[in-house]
Amino acid sequence: MTRCPDKTDWVLLAAGESSPRRRRALETHLVECAACREELAAVRRGLAALAALPRETPLRPQAAEALRRRLAVAAAHRPARGPVVGLVVRYGWLAAAAALVLAALLWNPRPEPPPAAPPPTAAVALPSSGAAVADKITEIAAALEILASAGVSNGRGAGGPAPDNGGRTPRPLPHTGFEELERLLDFVATEGGGQS
């Protein structure tokens, strides 16, 4: 008689997960081993007992309704495109604003001071117009941050878990954010252009 296999082999066989080769070997062993036949039968009885449980357990009607409602809210906030395109759509306006700022700076470079007589603080201090632009960039970054966080509640950040506020209209984006951004971008464009 061949050596008795591990008991877990009977679980795999009863569940139909043995490889064909292993199954043939186990069946060959079963022919000559009553103990293993009983082991397999017991495992099968256990699986059969499990099958007495209902496959589906319905949720209470109010829980099922709440589930449908929450899924509907999530569907209303989901991005319309795939994840990569969704990211581009979601953050593209931020990238565009940053590109605009960069372009304004590159188009209007301030001439370098003569190398023979650099001011003592040239290494750390920007010229006054450059410092003003840098300050404005800092302000823009802060404004963008405010807009990005406000955008989550305005449907712009739909990829993350949408706030479940019971289907109420999302909080509107504060107008001051966009106005401030436009004002700052105008400043960079005009100031940068006039500092040659």
Added chain:
Amino acid sequence: MNAGPRDFDGLQDELVAMAPRVYGLLVRLVGRPEVAEDLVQETLLRAFRSAGTYRPEGKLRAWLFRIAVNLARDWVRRRPREPSVGLDGGPDGTGPPVAAPEAPPDAGLLGRERAAHVEAAMARLSEPDRLVLLLRYYADMPFKDIARTTREPLGTVLARAHRALRKLENLVSEEHA
């Protein structure tokens, strides 16, 4: 059963259709219907929101049950400590009494009686052992996927399945004797 990353249409309905199975596992795992209802909602919402990252080569049902089990595991970790909690690797004793869902009314008297016996027997299994059987039955997961879901070696999962099936069979036989 599979859905691609952009195949949102119908996914909502598909998830709702699977809710009774996910709930069936969760209620038998955590033992509290109100908690299981919250968890099933969270499971389906998470699945829906992250459907963009889902890859069609995976199985939607297995993915869904994996989310459910992770949420149940988190709930077990967060809840006030009770003795004999095994889902997060605690002792292998029997868990707290599991609120057995009622058998469907069309199951017949014998069917309901047998289902009640099996529910009672399942409640006496340790939570890790019970989880293996529940994933096998409700998620139709192969044992290697169960091992991936429970983050245990395949041999451990098979040993759990063997022990749980033998105990289940014994308990149900005793009830009928």
